[in-house]
Amino acid sequence: MMMSIQLENLTLQTQRGKVIETLVKDVSLSLPRGKILGIVGESGSGKSLTVKSMMGIVPKEVRVAYDRLELEGKPLLDYDRLPMAMIFQDPMTSLNPLRKIGYHLEEIIDRFSPGLSAGERMEKMIDMLNKVGISNPEQRLNQYPFEFSGGMRQRILIAMALLAEPRILIADEPTTALDVTIQAQILALIKGLQESLGLTVIIVSHDFGVIAGLCDQVMVMRSGQVVEEGTVEDIFTNPLHPYTQELLRAARLDGKWGPQSLSVYPSGPLVAVSETHSVRKELE
């Protein structure tokens, strides 16, 4: 089977004074085309640095080494022509507050689809905003980032990522900054786009609820190393590493994941049905 991403023995190190510190050690992953991999683990476990090193965007002070990094069967030689795009936790930091949304989208079109007429560019922008669920796209193109909610800004970032026509989408904590209802909508959008465009997706999260609802494969990281990996069923129904069990227990206590809700998104807010009775709603 052709692998979309193949990474072998990624190790990341940095130097503090005379001491060399290993941030990520021997991380390997291979992901078939069209599948979703979730990387889960507590803060500082090395999730972000792992995906950033595939994109070639680790900070300068971090030394990157691996035995193999191949995208779609080819060694990665040219970071300017990656078939891969990335979205981040905080959409505001990726948008220029002084520029309208249309400007952001046109910039990407100019880079990845040069030579289009003004009409074709407009058509492409409107089509993409429709795809990511933004209504009144013509009007929205003329608005500034601050005129959008957090969830809508994340949709814009997804639109920007997709305009680069990637076959692999990397999402680093894409819903962490959003409230729970909006989180579910953004995850449903990512899932829908993955299905309709046949994207391979890597999603980084510290939230097992997010992983359970979305992923085919799961990689659990702790202190820069993978402690367990497997299909979503392996990890959720038969977690073997105590850390995975601990994370799952914590996720259950958090109310975000229960054994019966494997294939659904995190449950919604408590809604009162009477003065004394509240019920937790399931989100789509």
Ligand SMILES: Nc1ncnc2c1ncn2[C@@H]1O[C@H](COP(=O)(O)OP(=O)(O)OP(=O)(O)O)[C@@H](O)[C@H]1O
């Ligand atoms: N530029 C850097 N220089 C030195 N150490 C770094 C640098 N960037 C990250 N680290 C360290 O590398 C480790 C892994 O960081 P990383 O951001 O990948 O973690 P993470 O699992 O994504 O956590 P979070 O969810 O908090 O982002 C952390 O201990 C972090 O402090």
